[in-house]
Amino acid sequence: MKFQYVPVLIAFGLGGLVAAVFVAAGMFLGPRRPSPVKEAAFECGNPPSGPAWGRFSVKFYLTAILFIVFDVEVVFMYPWAVLFRPLGVFGLVEMSVFVLVLTVGLVYVWRKGALEWD
């Protein structure tokens, strides 16, 4: 009973060992010919623009959070659509309240000017 999971432990150990061997082999056996192009940051094939530690405007995060909120709202609509008939009027009212609450939030964000990009 206690040794039920020993094979998992062995698999973990083997996995770690294989990874360590490959990394060590690369370090000791591989040739090393550095060049400026090789050492540049890889940005999907484009020439790198600016340092990797550049700062982003906080507005991106605000937009991302707003996107998540409404994304999740839509996700909640899928199960409701599937169960629309069994839930009946109750489901409609509940969903309306849910959407109403989020709409108040959207109106608030909009009127407070959080969506303006200046």
Add this chain to the structure above:
Amino acid sequence: MDATQSLRYFGPELVLTAAIMAVLALDLGLTARGIERSRWPGIVALAGAAAAIGSAVRLLRVPAREWLFGRMLVFDGFSVYFKVLLGLALLAAVWMSLGSREVRGQPNEGEYFTLLLSSGLAMLLMAAAANLLMAYLSLEFASLTSYVLTGFLRHNRRSAEAALKYLIYGGVASGAMIYGMSWIFGLTGSMDYAGIAAGIAQLDDPSRGAFFLALVLVLAGFGYKVASVPFHMWAPDVYTGAPIPVTAFLAVGSKAAGFAMLLRFFHFGVGAAGPVGAVTRVPLLQLGTLLCAATMTLGNLAALSQQNMKRLLAYSSIAHAGYALLGFVVFADAGVQAVLFYLTVYYIMNLGAFWVVMLIANATGHEDLPSYRGLAWRGGALPALALAIFLFSLAGLPPLAGFVGKFYVFGAGVERGLIALVVVGVLNSVVSLYYYVRVVKTMFLDEPRAEDAPVHFALNDLAAVGLLSAATLVLGIRFDWLLARVETARRIFAG
């Protein structure tokens, strides 16, 4: 019970939700008209909190004990008692904010009151959560709103630093907690507390060790919420940096909600079948005893040398979490009753103390102890007297409410045979007397110096403080009234 029927037992939360939306809409209306500052968001928030309390008080008389919303929340005397207490904490925080110079000076007051009400709503949910998922979500909801409230003073470095520390610490604690919860779910196969209690009975021996580890991880999350050692490090910085009404709300509201979760989880969840340690054969009693003794001792020793009143009260609140934990460690109905009683008394006296600190900060602009020098002799006799009452009550001197609270907690401990722990508690009370009395001495016995300006207090600012100090005095003598309320609330619905 299905969702439509559950709504009847969900009054306070619905009222608060409506109030949150009303404050938001009002704030928008004010912005549209170009009004920068207005009393109205605060007044609507105050009305919302009062209506939520009214709704909770009406539920006190409902004898039903039910699962709500598909076994996510429960409705029982315990949760309604906490809802009244948390509603009162919210009401007091809103009232305090209306008179706070720190908060009133800020833009976005509407946002502040929205966040405060949301935090209150989250705490009501915490008090009723009886499912790991709901417990986690409501705790996170309360934490997230608290982080923003803590950092509300935008151009104040201390406030921003406090919010960041709170956020990082809270993230680690809730991460540990949800990891523990995943283990509990894995071991018992259930998310709701009744199912967990049933699952524990079937644990085999190797699983008990894993279960204990899971309990420790969950305890980290709850311990962080009630600010118990060793998860207390955020409290002094957050209490010092946050605006005083928020500090008071965190100190009484957040702590009470944390205790509600702690008690429900350990008595109704894992302990429903009997004392937890006995059922699962894990050393939970020993662990609880250790945490309790460490929390009391460290809180009191660290408070001894504090010069800032908010910091002093922060360490004192850690120590009081320790006293309340003593009632938790009893693991019986008597202990639950003692904790409920203690938290109520703690609400009154600690809130009163923070309120006076806020009034003095409004008048002098300072929160450090030297600015209290000779306060009674330069226009602040009434607030100084009130603060003395609250501090003596916090120290546990008779005939004040704090004495009765400690008496019941220690009494429950003695009944359970935790003599050593009670001795530690009593010794700690003696130690705490030193730093409480030091403040009283500074206010009354120290001569004001030439640079200490006279202060003025409007009589209507003192109304709430007068009310709270009267309650501290009355509850010290007529505690039977509160005891009867607690008696009906201590039995937790067990599914």
